[in-house]
Amino acid sequence: MEGVDHLASERSRAQFDVEEMKVVWAGSRHALEVSDRISRLVASDPAFRKDNRTSLSRKELFKNTLRKTAHAWKRITELRLSEEEASRLRFYVDEPAFTDLHWGMFIPAIKGQGTEEQLQKWLPLAYKMQIIGCYAQTELGHGSNVQGLETTATFDPQTDEFIIHSPTLTSSKWWPGGLGKVSTHAVIYARLIIDGKDYGVNGFIVQLRSMDDHLPLPGITVGDIGMKFGSGAYNTMDNGVLRFDHVRIPRDQMLMRVSQVTREGKFVQSNVPRQLVYGTMVYVRQTIVADASCALSRAVCIATRYSAVRRQFGSQNGGVETQVIDYKTQQSRLFPLLASAYAFRFVGEWLKWLYTDVTQRLQANDFSTLPEAHACTAGLKSLTTSATADGIEECRKLCGGHGYLCSSGLPELFAVYVPACTYEGDNIVLLLQVARFLMKTVSQLGSGKKPVGTTAYMGRVDQLMQCHCAVQRAEDWLKPSVILEAFEARSARMSVACAQNLTNFANPEEGFLELSADLTEAAVAHCQLIVVSKFIEKLKQDIPGKGVKEQLEILCNIYALFLLHKHLGDFLKTGCISPKQASLANDQLRSLYSQARPNAIALVDAFDYTDHFLGSVLGRYDGNVYPKLYEEAWKDPLNDSVVPDGYQEYIRPMLKQQLRNARL
């Protein structure tokens, strides 16, 4: 039935003001207005149609993305959209494209690592898209180990140029998005060689293709690396391969904020830390955390709406069957994901603040918070993307068989999202970075250096090593101070245990390798503490709107107690809580699920996603799932003809053969 809201009765049960929750989710009333307006603009523009993506060939798909990108850019310039509006437009168009790397990495790399003159020369061209750039760091042989990159940039004092060269097959640049078919320029990471001496990896701006006919410039071999996981999905992106054969670039195309090479070929290290060469990754990891809440909330929105529509079993005397959302098992799988989406939203907001703060400090030559910013962005990128990728797959299963159909929107969402666990730093490699930071923090505890920021709790390590959880009744688990202490004690005890175990090794690096699995678990505990504590901090703010804060408190408690339940081994092993307290936490969690139940649909409505953006028959706002699923099936190209192509060649002869055999 068109026009009927099948979820109306669900919506009428909400105990809070959904419009106010939309403001909280968007970040501000202004952000909500922008999001709302731009999402409708995209949804109403046929050029941004995306329901045919999974059935296009790679070539059609890619050309389609080029068309959409050109159209998007035209609309952005015609409507004079602000940076905020353009970035919302990119979000709602919902298609990975070379522009992501141009705006998301190429420009930030120049901004972060270029000198004033370099910014003035390159940024205006890039902002007007008169050049298109990508970020070419990873090679066939090395991705995680950036110091292992093999591409060389050798200074030639005769001509005042660098010679960019790929000395081996494994030095071929491999993966950069936008490189394969589109980019005219790239920020290339290469080993700087002067007079035979290796000065490590630095960034260089290199032109790749002619501005006249788009052909690769002399000495450059470039192409796409081939089809990736899933249909549609990330195949809209031209991830590329690139080789250099002694390509010359002027000296002033080395990004020289961190280190410089003079006309005489002298290497000069600025007073900024070398780690700033890795600065673009810090920036992008922070955006990836914010994006995790978007991808997870989208999957959760689909699974929640569908779980309220879907009925199985439980019919009494011929009455209606039970909505699957009413099963406690469904709630215990779905509601923690709903809570995680909100948790990641708020930690993403906080991380954006942290990044802005560190950037301002860097501009004033204060580098003190860079290690903390690196550890937080690396750890939270790892934690949130792993949880989101797993969460999307769980949402698919929560939708039963229909979740496996492309029309549910979940397979493509998973395929697009899952590489986030690998790109911008493999999630395990990033956790090991956090672990190094934690071990350093623990080792400095005795030195009088007070830990600050997200490790400030380590300053109370003596108390945290001995404290006893005060929970006696299930309701005690609702106290933020109780939750915080349990998470802080767990994290501190796990880090201290690793640090103590490391002392058993004569060689600390050997010890680090041997204990790396334990170290990643300590890093996860620390990152989960950050997410929980930032959710709790958010609730200390003034949050207007009837019932809004109460719902967020329920979600915060679900998030924390779900983690406690999932990682019970950690909490029990480190003696932070007793088995009895664990069981009380579980009782409380069940009660929280019951409290979340009547609000579930409204809590996903607060994401304010259009049906166009969700791209899911199961997640439709009106819940009119079955007629639309039925309709969608008939649109499949296989149903263009009643009798399939190939019948005459393959089916008919087989059937005839069976008939002959039967007669024999």
Ligand SMILES: CCCCCCCC/C=C\CCCCCCCCCCCCCCCC(=O)SCCNC(=O)CCNC(=O)[C@H](O)C(C)(C)COP(=O)(O)OP(=O)(O)OC[C@H]1O[C@@H](n2cnc3c(N)ncnc32)[C@H](O)[C@@H]1OP(=O)(O)O
């Ligand atoms: C179709 C329609 C379109 C419409 C469009 C219209 C137009 C749109 C307009 C606007 C739109 C705007 C859109 C924007 C969209 C943005 C989206 C962006 C999406 C991006 C997608 C992502 C793609 C993926 C890209 C990549 O993957 S790039 C490659 C990333 N590679 C890695 O991450 C490599 C991982 N490895 C490492 O990071 C390091 O090598 C290592 C693991 C850290 C090891 O380093 P090293 O060998 O040096 O070792 P250590 O000894 O461990 O470290 C030395 C010290 O350095 C410290 N450290 C390390 N890293 C950092 C760091 N990053 N920052 C600071 N410090 C760091 C470390 O802690 C050590 O310190 P110490 O004190 O202990 O010595």
Ligand SMILES: Cc1cc2nc3c(=O)[nH]c(=O)nc-3n(C[C@H](O)[C@H](O)[C@H](O)COP(=O)(O)OP(=O)(O)OC[C@H]3O[C@@H](n4cnc5c(N)ncnc54)[C@H](O)[C@@H]3O)c2cc1C
């Ligand atoms: C879709 C996509 C887009 C990308 N876009 C870009 C781009 O635009 N530009 C760019 O430069 N790159 C890009 N990349 C490359 C990406 O950044 C790397 O693939 C990523 O950093 C992982 O590195 P790797 O492939 O070398 O993995 P590897 O490091 O080879 O990982 C393989 C396995 O080894 C493990 N491992 C590695 N090192 C350690 C260690 N020290 N301790 C324990 N375990 C370890 C990992 O956990 C993993 O399980 C992209 C990749 C993908 C998938």
